[in-house]
Amino acid sequence: MMKNIPDVKLGVIAVSRDCFVISLSERRRQAVVEAYASRGRQIYECKITVENEKDAMRAIEDVKAAGCNALLVFLGNFGPETPETLIAKYFSGPVLYAAAAEESGDDLINGRGDAYCGMLNCSYNLGLRKLKAVIPEYPVGTPEEICDMLDDFVPVARAIIGLSSLKIITFGPRPQDFFACNAPIKGLYELGVEIQENSELDLLVAYKAHAGDERIPDVVADMAAELGHKGNQYPSLLPRMAQFELTLLDWAEENRGARQYVVFADKCWPAFPKEFGFEPCYVNSRLAAKGIPVACEVDIYGALSEYIGTCITGSPVTLLDINNSVPADLFRQEIEGKFNYTLKDTFMAFHCGNTPLCCLREGAIKFQLIQNRLLENGGEPDFTRGTLEGDIASGDITFFRLQSTAEGALRAYIAQGEVLPVATRSFGGIGVFAIPEMGRFYRHVLISKRYPHHGAVAFGHVGRALYTLFDYLGIPEVDFNQPKSMLYRDENPFA
Incomplete structure (x- = not known):
């Protein structure tokens, strides 16, 4: 039988604005990966957290080398506007953008990521560069909610890759x-x-x-x-x-x-x-x-x-x-x-x-x-x-x-x-x-x-x-x- 639709291999790249604690974005990225694995699904975790343009290029090469053809760019905190949008420009497959929700009312000083705000600037910069990306109806969530977004994204990504x-x-x-x-x-x-x-x-x-x-x-x-x-x-x-x-x-x-x-x-x-x-x-x-x-x-x-x-x-x-x-x-x-x-x-x-x-x-x-x-x-x-x-x-x-x-x-x-x-x-x-x-x-x-x-x-x-x-x-x-x-x-x- 001819195989006539693509397999989607997901990867995730976390981004972090350099004035925020990078470990916050990395910890939240890992939580998403673990939650997705608990559903019996796989996503490649890129360990290069993007703070600048050079990081973005290295991260893209990493996910491509891993065979990824679809990508989650995850705003674990506010995120750097230019580097995170350049990922969509230079990655050759469909990209989903989603952001981390804040986790606890008891940790809103060092533990606050402001990704809710960062998604606004991200979408604005995607528009400036006329870049295509998938942004969910409500793109901010807990690890489980991010996994729901990924489940919705996979069939869309499969169609985008297939049409290409x-x-x-x-x-x-x-x-x-x-x-x-x-x-x-x-x-x-x-x-x-x-x-x-x-x-x-x-x-x-x-x-x-x-x-x-x-x-x-x-x-x-x-x-x-x-x-x-x-x-x-x-x-x-x-x-x-x-x-x-x-x-x-x-x-x-x-x-x-x-x-x-x-x-x-x-x-x-x-x-x-x-x-x-x-x-x-x-x-x-x-x-x-x-x-x-x-x-x-x-x-x-x-x-x-x-x-x-x-x-x-x-x-x-x-x-x-x-x-x-x-x-x-x-x-x-x-x-x-x-x-x-x-x-x-x-x-x-x-x-x-x-x-x-x-x-x-x-x-x-x-x-x-x-x-x-x-x-x-x-x-x-x-x-x-x-x-x-x-x-x-x-x-x-x-x-x-x-x-x-x-x-x-x-x-x-x-x-x-x-x-x-x-x-x-x-x-x-x-x-x-x-x-x-x-x-x-x-x-x-x-x-x-x-x-x-x-x-x-x-x-x-x-x-x-x-x-x-x-x-x-x-x-x-x-x-x-x-x-x-x-x-x-x-x-x-x-x-």
């Missing part, structure tokens, strides 16, 4: 009359992401070159074991899909170039199924489960969003259409009175079959009903087989997307909610979703701000980490599902 070495590989342009997810790639370069665009013909040539690959039987066996007897409805189809899976994995290895991590955005219709002999959805789901999202319909920013979700959660994610309303009769029968949602809070999110099997209640390989109507005249399915279908498992979710506008500006949205334990009575990979105030969010964010119909889904409530990441990346607009008490800018107050 990510390549998005695409095959084919968007389908005609289906341009909703098309967007300028300029924003990718602003984020430090590379892109390699290819044609469907390139992919077809590579696929044919994998015919008879000696690895195919092993992949087929793995697919069959994953699907089980009930899910493996077309056993004869598995060799074709195994051949395609190997094609994508080999392409990633051969074309990653100087980048460590790869995701795909592929054209999957209308030509694909007829020429390749199957729908690619199940293969896409398997790669997503391995941490290599494959966005449908050449959705470049969908692939980017999926990768962000994979880094944040460390688990598989999916990409779904914000698809259809929940019928009123189904709502009355299955939701009303059982869950605290209105009809307009609910919707169905769907895609043909790209959601990993582990995220479904029960999945099976089926055929793409819509494509079957279009390409096989609704007859016995042949090359429109290959979707992975089933109701999405219930539980907490975060619906989100990082997107470029047609004018090239980056923006994002985040909305937390859940998948309800309600049978969809429909086809595809689909679920009944509920997000508080979804109706207003749909109208005044998704429609008003011209977001496409695809949204990334992380399985869990990770809005806090996503917001921290988007803020770090400098995304100027990050929208969310506002409560009733907050009007959207374009919302009619008399409605």
Whole structure:
């Protein structure tokens, strides 16, 4: 299995203003390290306490030599403004700034560190130098509270590191009359992401070159074991899909170039199924489960969003259409009175079959009903087989997307909610979703701000980490599902 998200190795550098007692900062640093170790987690303790610029350079070299790729700069006392901010400038990974809380009302003379004050000057100097850093909502705390900040920081750091070495590989342009997810790639370069665009013909040539690959039987066996007897409805189809899976994995290895991590955005219709002999959805789901999202319909920013979700959660994610309303009769029968949602809070999110099997209640390989109507005249399915279908498992979710506008500006949205334990009575990979105030969010964010119909889904409530990441990346607009008490800018107050 390809490892496609980074491991975060944390380090901590304590800083001390030279007019304060240096041992105060060192003792507080050690207390943080010990508290973090008590949680079963590791952080490298740099023993060089930074009081001046030369100390800062030596400390950076020390943590780099230890293999650290993310850093806590810890203000054990007030801290030296210039040296502590130069750490963020010269360290090549994400940096968290946090400060020590005072410890005892009985020790506020020699034991007072004034780090509460020092964080103000630290943030001011970061701004002067236009340096990026993560600063928690309340960045001052006890050792245990600093450890909580580190736990929140790790998934954000993992995403920052991942994006800095990510390549998005695409095959084919968007389908005609289906341009909703098309967007300028300029924003990718602003984020430090590379892109390699290819044609469907390139992919077809590579696929044919994998015919008879000696690895195919092993992949087929793995697919069959994953699907089980009930899910493996077309056993004869598995060799074709195994051949395609190997094609994508080999392409990633051969074309990653100087980048460590790869995701795909592929054209999957209308030509694909007829020429390749199957729908690619199940293969896409398997790669997503391995941490290599494959966005449908050449959705470049969908692939980017999926990768962000994979880094944040460390688990598989999916990409779904914000698809259809929940019928009123189904709502009355299955939701009303059982869950605290209105009809307009609910919707169905769907895609043909790209959601990993582990995220479904029960999945099976089926055929793409819509494509079957279009390409096989609704007859016995042949090359429109290959979707992975089933109701999405219930539980907490975060619906989100990082997107470029047609004018090239980056923006994002985040909305937390859940998948309800309600049978969809429909086809595809689909679920009944509920997000508080979804109706207003749909109208005044998704429609008003011209977001496409695809949204990334992380399985869990990770809005806090996503917001921290988007803020770090400098995304100027990050929208969310506002409560009733907050009007959207374009919302009619008399409605």
